[in-house]
Amino acid sequence: MISRPPRPRDRGIPEATVARLPVYLRALQALQERRTLTISSEALAAAAGVNSAKLRKDLSHLGSYGTRGVGYEVEYLVYQISRELGLTQDxxxxxxxxxxxxxxxxxxxxxxxxxxxxxxxxxxxxxxxxxxxxxxxxxxxxxxxxxxxxxxxxxxxxxxxxxxxxxxxxxxxxxxxxxxxxxxxxxxxxxxxxxxxxxxxxxELQILAFHAQRRADGDGREPADRTGLELT
Amino acid sequence: MISRPPRPRDRGIPEATVARLPVYLRALQALQERRTLTISSEALAAAAGVNSAKLRKDLSHLGSYGTRGVGYEVEYLVYQISRELGLTQDxxxxxxxxxxxxxxxxxxxxxxxxxxxxxxxxxxxxxxxxxxxxxxxxxxxxxxxxxxxxxxxxxxxxxxxxxxxxxxxxxxxxxxxxxxxxxxxxxxxxxxxxxxxxxxxxxELQILAFHAQRRADGDGREPADRTGLELT
DNA sequence: CCCACTTTGTGCGTAGTTTCACAAGCACGT
DNA sequence: ACGTGCTTGTGAAACTACGCACAAAGTGGG
Structure with a gap:
């Protein structure tokens, strides 16, 4: 039952990668519904909103599931990511x-x-x-x-x-x-x-407000010690 | 030897810090309701669930608002963080x-x-x-x-x-x-x-599932990858 | 005034993450 | 068979983040 398979997966997947796998998975499932069979890292990265090098490195942590010159087989990748995320069980x-x-x-x-x-x-x-x-x-x-x-x-x-x-x-x-x-x-x-x-x-709203304020501040920097209300 | 010239430009608060400021703010507001006037980085860090050094470094990005030997004045800090996050406007x-x-x-x-x-x-x-x-x-x-x-x-x-x-x-x-x-x-x-x-x-659920599966795979033990390889 | 004590602010080593850039690998046409 | 073209997988560099440990700075007692 307890398989110590001959291919012990590298259980050290970076946290940042784990957080992105669900995003890739969703993009892949959308592709699957459109009957797309294979996809390049470039295209999948665009669909997931990330850099393609990052995507390739992320996937490389699961193993070598791509084919050079071609890309990744959508269905196979869906399965591999699902398995890694533990979605093959309920x-x-x-x-x-x-x-x-x-x-x-x-x-x-x-x-x-x-x-x-x-x-x-x-x-x-x-x-x-x-x-x-x-x-x-x-x-x-x-x-x-x-x-x-x-x-x-x-x-x-x-x-x-x-x-x-x-x-x-x-x-x-x-x-x-x-x-x-x-x-x-x-x-x-x-x-x-x-x-x-x-x-x-x-x-999340507060983080948005922070960036919005920064944009509004002309584009400046200067946080530091401002003890009251001054500014312009 | 040739080191790039230092960039004293402290423009911008680190993204990771920005994401934590709202947490600190909430903890401080809770303290305020309990009429607490000052608080040490140690205590505030505990309330926010972070390391105290990290909290001090985060706050240092806003300026020097603490008093050595005493701690931070709750009300003042609430104001400063609110202002930094842009919550002083609607x-x-x-x-x-x-x-x-x-x-x-x-x-x-x-x-x-x-x-x-x-x-x-x-x-x-x-x-x-x-x-x-x-x-x-x-x-x-x-x-x-x-x-x-x-x-x-x-x-x-x-x-x-x-x-x-x-x-x-x-x-x-x-x-x-x-x-x-x-x-x-x-x-x-x-x-x-x-x-x-x-x-x-x-x-979020998928990320939880990933970790849950990992816990289950390991055998009753915990992740235990904190102590990675020491020197070799 | 000085000393003992507390707590901040930060320099620095370490760890983790992102990005670049390119060799290696594979498919396909000739 | 073999070159051409495309795409992966990955070293290495560049950033970013973390947390220890300690000097600096302030408090309060004697």
Whole structure:
């Protein structure tokens, strides 16, 4: 069962590369729907919005799956990336916090095209419990442990208010969920070995504002010590 | 021996730093509510989930706002970071695509605590137009240009299906919106000078899956590639 | 006034990431 | 068979980011 295959894959794929693989995968799947059989790094890079050298180096971490003079076979590459990302197996996801965002997530069909199954929806609000959302009955948060165990949940999504997020995270960790996607605007504290990724809308807006302001500032530099409001 | 002349031009705060400033800001605002007057880099770093040296270096890019032996004055730092991020001015935001996600965004009150004002909601679906969401009337996408001009919108949020995203982006760019936050699962093509940030739920899940798979492959142990090869 | 103590700001070595540029490899036409 | 043309895979250079460790700078007590 446990294959120590003769071709032990280099398990040291750079984090930056991992973050881009899903983008390549999506571009490749779009190509697949258009019946494209092969594609060059140049063209795929353009579709993914990256530099072609970067794309080639990224793919080289998975192995040598291209053909010089031709390009990459789309279908084969889709399979290889999917496998590397762990999408050839199914992942059960539980979403906690069925507010506006939680509902949006639950209804978001194309979760990774496939590979992810939303197995449980949980909320603390008694009036929410029992309602049907995206074809699933919302359960009470008190049953989190049960829901995780019964459904083999391995990924937890937190879409609660900031105040409850840490508590929910603790519960997740407690029952063995080691992958958490956090939408609440707080920094979660988790033990080593637990993987947390955060998606933060207001942070993204603030970063945009920073660049927008910089553009507006004529194009200058000068941040430094400006203790009040002066400027022009 | 021939070293290139030093570039004292400290133009620009590192991108990595910019991305963390909002996190610091949020932590500081929480402290402010607890009436904390000053805080050390050590404590603030813990609250923000980063290394204290990194935090000090980040803050040093804004200027010398700390007091040795004491720490940072919370209120002053809040102001400085806000100013650097451009939050001391107001930004008008338009959201296009009032589906589940668009509604969630419109209702998400704490948009950056302040500084961001949702000025317009637009959708292509005629049955959606005219409805009231989060206290705003949904307008038809055809009026995008009008809505942007009338409200001084400078940030556009795209929450449409993938197929419409590029089209909406083009329209935004056309009317001079140079900051776009994209939730649609596509790579947007925009001219130079336009700033696009993307938030992609399924990509985040795929990255989590990658790490989860790695954990599982290894055998009960953890990644453990922290201690790479020592000297040889 | 001076000393002990605390905490900032930063120089520097290390690690990670991006990009260039080109040799090596493959397909295809002749 | 063999050259021509195209595209991959990858050394190496250039950047960027990280975190340690410590001197500098400020506080407060005696």
């Amino acid at each position: 992942w059960s996801v539980a979403i906690v916090g069925i507010g506006n965002l939680g509902r949006a997530l639950a209804n978001y069909g194309g979760f990774g095209t496939r590979g992810f199954r939303i197995a449980a929806l949980l909320d603390a609000d008694p009036t929410m419990v029992g309602q049907s959302v995206a074809g699933l009955k919302v359960g009470h948060i008190d049953r989190l442990e049960e829901a995780v165990r019964d459904n083999g949940v391995s990924i937890g999504v937190i879409a609660t208010p900031a105040g409850s997020a840490q508590h929910v995270a603790n519960r997740f960790v407690e029952v063995g969920v080691a992958s958490i996607l956090n939408f609440a605007p707080v920094v979660l504290n988790v033990p080593e070995g637990v993987d947390v990724r955060k998606v933060d809308l207001s942070i | 930004w008008s935001v338009a959201i296009v695509g009032i589906g589940n996600l668009g509604r969630a965004l419109a209702n998400y009150g704490g948009f950056g605590t302040r500084g961001f004002r949702i000025a317009a909601l637009l959708d292509a679906d005629p049955t959606m137009v005219g409805q009231s969401v989060a206290g705003l009337k949904v307008g038809h996408i055809d009026r995008l240009e009008e809505a942007v001009r009338d409200n001084g919108v400078s940030i556009g949020v795209i929450a449409t299906p993938a197929g419409s995203a590029q089209h909406v982006a083009n329209r935004f760019v056309e009317v001079g919106v140079a900051s776009i936050l994209n939730f649609a699962p596509v790579v947007l093509n925009v001219p130079e000078g336009v700033d696009v940030r993307k938030v992609d739920l399924s990509i």
